[in-house]
Amino acid sequence: PPVIHREDYRPFPWRVPTTDLAFELGIEKTRITATLAVERNPDAEPSDRLRLNGDGITAQSVTVDGEAVNDWEMDGPDLVLPLAGDAHTVEIVTEIDPSANTQLMGLYASNGMLCTQCEAEGFRRITFFPDRPDVLSTYRVRMSGPKEQFPILLCNGNRAAEGENGDGTHWAEWHDPWPKPSYLFALVAGDLVANSGDFTTVSGRRVECNIWVRREDLARTDHALESLHRSMRWDEETFGREYDLDLYNIVAVSDFNMGAMENKGLNVFNTKYVLADKDTATDGDFDAVEGVIAHEYFHNWSGNRITCRDWFQLSLKEGFTVLRDQLFSQDMRGEAVKRIEDVRILRAAQFPEDAGPLAHPIRPDSYREISNFYTATVYNKGAEVIRMMRSMAGEERFRKGTDLYFERHDGEAATCEDFVRAIEDGAGLDLTQFRLWYSQAGTPRVRVSHEVAGDGIRITLSQQVPATPGQAKKQPMVIPLRLAVHSKANETTGTEHIAVLTEAEQVFEYPLTGPDPVISINRGFTAPVIVERELARDDLVFLAAHDDDPFARYEALQELAVDHLVAAASGETSEGGEAALVEAFRAILADGTLDDAMRGELMMLPSETYLFEAMAGSGATGTRKADPGAIHAARERLKAAIGSGCAEELDALYDRAEEVAFDDPAGRGARKVKAQVLVYAAASDPAKAAEMAARQYDRADNMTDRQGALMVLAGLEAPEREERLADFYDRYRGNDLVIDKWFTLQALSLHPQVIAQVEALAQHRDFTIRNPNRVRSLYMAFAGNPQGFHAQDGAGYRMIADLILKLDPINPQTAARFVSPLGRWRRIEPKRAALMKAELERIAEADNLSRDTYEQVSRSLD
Ligand code: DPP
Numbered sequence: 025p026p027v028i029h030r031e032d033y034r035p036f037p038w039r040v041p042t043t044d045l046a047f048e049l050g051i052e053k054t055r056i057t058a059t060l061a062v063e064r065n066p067d068a069e070p071s072d073r074l075r076l077n078g079d080g081i082t083a084q085s086v087t088v089d090g091e092a093v094n095d096w097e098m099d100g101p102d103l104v105l106p107l108a109g110d111a112h113t114v115e116i117v118t119e120i121d122p123s124a125n126t127q128l129m130g131l132y133a134s135n136g137m138l139c140t141q142c143e144a145e146g147f148r149r150i151t152f153f154p155d156r157p158d159v160l161s162t163y164r165v166r167m168s169g170p171k172e173q174f175p176i177l178l179c180n181g182n183r184a185a186e187g188e189n190g191d192g193t194h195w196a197e198w199h200d201p202w203p204k205p206s207y208l209f210a211l212v213a214g215d216l217v218a219n220s221g222d223f224t225t226v227s228g229r230r231v232e233c234n235i236w237v238r239r240e241d242l243a244r245t246d247h248a249l250e251s252l253h254r255s256m257r258w259d260e261e262t263f264g265r266e267y268d269l270d271l272y273n274i275v276a277v278s279d280f281n282m283g284a285m286e287n288k289g290l291n292v293f294n295t296k297y298v299l300a301d302k303d304t305a306t307d308g309d310f311d312a313v314e315g316v317i318a319h320e321y322f323h324n325w326s327g328n329r330i331t332c333r334d335w336f337q338l339s340l341k342e343g344f345t346v347l348r349d350q351l352f353s354q355d356m357r358g359e360a361v362k363r364i365e366d367v368r369i370l371r372a373a374q375f376p377e378d379a380g381p382l383a384h385p386i387r388p389d390s391y392r393e394i395s396n397f398y399t400a401t402v403y404n405k406g407a408e409v410i411r412m413m414r415s416m417a418g419e420e421r422f423r424k425g426t427d428l429y430f431e432r433h434d435g436e437a438a439t440c441e442d443f444v445r446a447i448e449d450g451a452g453l454d455l456t457q458f459r460l461w462y463s464q465a466g467t468p469r470v471r472v473s474h475e476v477a478g479d480g481i482r483i484t485l486s487q488q489v490p491a492t493p494g495q496a497k498k499q500p501m502v503i504p505l506r507l508a509v510h511s512k513a514n515e516t517t518g519t520e521h522i523a524v525l526t527e528a529e530q531v532f533e534y535p536l537t538g539p540d541p542v543i544s545i546n547r548g549f550t551a552p553v554i555v556e557r558e559l560a561r562d563d564l565v566f567l568a569a570h571d572d573d574p575f576a577r578y579e580a581l582q583e584l585a586v587d588h589l590v591a592a593a594s595g596e597t598s599e600g601g602e603a604a605l606v607e608a609f610r611a612i613l614a615d616g617t618l619d620d621a622m623r624g625e626l627m628m629l630p631s632e633t634y635l636f637e638a639m640a641g642s643g644a645t646g647t648r649k650a651d652p653g654a655i656h657a658a659r660e661r662l663k664a665a666i667g668s669g670c671a672e673e674l675d676a677l678y679d680r681a682e683e684v685a686f687d688d689p690a691g692r693g694a695r696k697v698k699a700q701v702l703v704y705a706a707a708s709d710p711a712k713a714a715e716m717a718a719r720q721y722d723r724a725d726n727m728t729d730r731q732g733a734l735m736v737l738a739g740l741e742a743p744e745r746e747e748r749l750a751d752f753y754d755r756y757r758g759n760d761l762v763i764d765k766w767f768t769l770q771a772l773s774l775h776p777q778v779i780a781q782v783e784a785l786a787q788h789r790d791f792t793i794r795n796p797n798r799v800r801s802l803y804m805a806f807a808g809n810p811q812g813f814h815a816q817d818g819a820g821y822r823m824i825a826d827l828i829l830k831l832d833p834i835n836p837q838t839a840a841r842f843v844s845p846l847g848r849w850r851r852i853e854p855k856r857a858a859l860m861k862a863e864l865e866r867i868a869e870a871d872n873l874s875r876d877t878y879e880q881v882s883r884s885l886d
């Protein structure tokens with residue numbers, strides 16, 4: 025498959041001012057008549073040929089200006105049509121079989137309904153079209169189909185007309201007044217019901233909002249609707265963005281590759297991010313629904329009104345929109361905890377990507393298959409990069425920058441460069457050097473050292489950006505770091521400064537506020553970097569207990585744990601490390617100034633994936649490899665030490681939390697710490713943990729408590745395990761999203777037989793490889809279970825490779841997502857690395873690999 029380069033971008037020679045689509049809908053046969061008004065694009069190199077993208081479709085007929093023509097030709101999947109004049113009307117008829125569309129790209133069938141997914145390149149599976157985001161067109165769509173099967177017909181924009189055909193079929197016409205690229209097209213036909221609620225915008229526009237679901241799911245849609253209304257209000261207040269149609273539809277679909285899709289006026293969502301009630305969804309699920317509803321809504325401005333010029337600019341809409349949804353959730357639920365959650369995600373998903381064979385800048389330079397670039401780098405690091413601009417400008421000036429961006433580029437297909445320039449001009453920043461964040465991959469490492477000089481402190485910061493594939497040499501980046509200098513002797517905290525590191529090495533001087541200084545740096549995680557500081561253990565303990573920045577407290581505890589665990593896993597002595605951690609924990613458990621939501625965060629040890637990253641490349645020679653087995657063992661030992669060392673405090677915390685009612689404002693925090701107490705009990709006293717967890721399960725009046733208990737039970741060899749797993753299954757049988765949880769918590773469990781259990785689950789009658797949620801619920805969970813995935817004999821690697829080979833012909837986009845866990849082989853100890861590499865090679869040798877999987881596997885072996 026060819027490589028596409030960012031530098032090769034050329035404007036399309038033709039414009040398509042209007043697109044009329046007529047759909048005759050059927051599950052097995054849908055006929056599409058597309059009528060395109062085309063005219064020459066004065067801003068492009070002229071051409072007498074019109075290239076329309078296709079993918080697996082054939083034209084039944086082609087007419088130009090009303091005349092049937094046959095001088096067109098197929099060039100691979102595309103249709104190329106000679107056109108001599110300046111403006112023409114092109115009509116093309118295609119026929120497709122939605123029921124055979126297992127890729128879930130384009131128009132497909134799900135549970136008897138029809139729906140679409142067009143981003144990035146799915147529209148070309150419906151009809152021939154210039155399927156690229158810089159071709160904007162105004163769409164009119166007519167749908168017709170059997171009324172009983174498809175009583176509801178939805179499309180982008182507003183309803184224009186509808187009627188009956190008198191033969192059992194009916195039709196509807198929709199018109200979207202806003203020009204859009206083809207990837208934002210959507211259509212839904214099915215037997216659906218809506219939870220509806222109006223929203224009145226700041227200027228008084230009444231917007232009808234609907235959450236469309238299957239009848240049996242209607243009772244679980246209130247949270248989604250409320251989240252939508254909150255998002256609409258927040259975007260007006262925070263970014264000055266108002267909604268621009270009379271209708272906002274969201275449809276929940278159970279077969280979906282992504283989380284959700286921001287199609288203009290007609291979002292299509294994975295059911296996972298719509299349905300939630302107390303009995304079936306955890307607190308985390310509620311947050312995820314709120315966050316994804318907000319994300320897709322915010323795309324209406326950052327993505328739809330201003331879209332991307334080409335797919336290399338994906339972070340223009342995704343990075344910015346992730347930042348917007350993060351800020352929204354911070355405002356809804358509290359800044360400190362949300363920030364820790366977001367950093368945890370970045371470290372779990374993006375840091376390993378940046379350190380591995382799939383590393384790429386947030387604005388990639390090339391790709392074979394764009395679906396492979398919907399990554400944590402483009403999304404989450406992209407958000408961090410814009411967050412840094414915001415930190416440097418301050419909120420008010422940043423808002424001036426985003427106002428200018430929306431004003432300047434409304435209605436356009438823009439680039440990352442356009443965004444940066446608007447922020448420069450609007451916020452008054454010079455981002456010349458800062459632009460390196462768009463072009464250089466890899467997580468920068470910042471070293472911190474200091475010396476006390478009189479009543480001041482000189483802090484030396486140096487940076488190093490590691491080599492990444494295709495980028496051997498790096499230039500110094502702009503790294504804004506919020507910092508403060510505390511006094512350990514006085515137990516006082518210093519004032520906050522912002523140090524902006526721009527050179528390879530730089531000295532910053534600040535006054536001292538007391539003796540025994542301890543530096544608190546990258547407070548609030550202002551920069552997505554790895555800080556390397558040689559802090560004495562006492563200093564970390566001090567920061568963990570006293571820092572006035574909640575993120576810095578969390579970070580100090582994490583660092584204490586990382587230092588100890590990496591040393592222990594490397595067979596080095598970590599004299600007193602365990603005792604220090606037990607004491608730091610005790611302080612967290614006893615700290616009356618913390619609420620339980622924050623306490624719960626502080627109680628979470630760094631993940632094994634994060635520890636692999638910390639271990640790989642560390643050590644005196646910098647060539648150390650991660651040893652998953654040793655890390656797992658060391659982490660379990662530490663959990664046991666904390667569990668027994670703080671047993672009394674943990675019990676007391678559990679008892680206190682158990683008294684808090686579900687609806688109490690402190691309820692979420694209480695549920696979070698209960699789950700953590702069970703985790704430590706399982707490591708230190710499994711019999712007691714089994715009893716506690718079974719009791720929690722039996723008494724639970726909500727999914728958070730039930731799942732938290734079952735998660736722990738699933739890892740234990742106790743009779744309670746089987747009983748409660750069976751109970752859970754019986755209770756929720758037929759509820760796909762909850763049965764997904766049932767698969768996931770077994771695949772993630774610490775049970776020694778987890779591999780055999782996952783193999784058995786793959787044979788379970790409820791398992792199907794055709795539903796992406798179900799596949800991920802079992803196998804993505806398993807790939808994230810280090811003990812199972814990294815089993816010494818390679819059985820875990822083999823299982824994932826087998827899955828990739830089996831899934832690739834069915835759904836390549838989802839299959840390719842499973843490659844990256846195997847791709848980390850270079851940072852793992854040699855025995856396991858060889859096994860991982862052998863599985864990648866086995867995949868590479870398979871015939872007819874999809875472009876998606878081929879690209880990921882070949883990059884991983886390079
Ligand atoms: N639907 C995906 C998202 O919102 C891709 N645009 O991020």
Ligand code: ZN
Nearest residue numbers: 319323342345
């Ligand atoms: Zn998005």
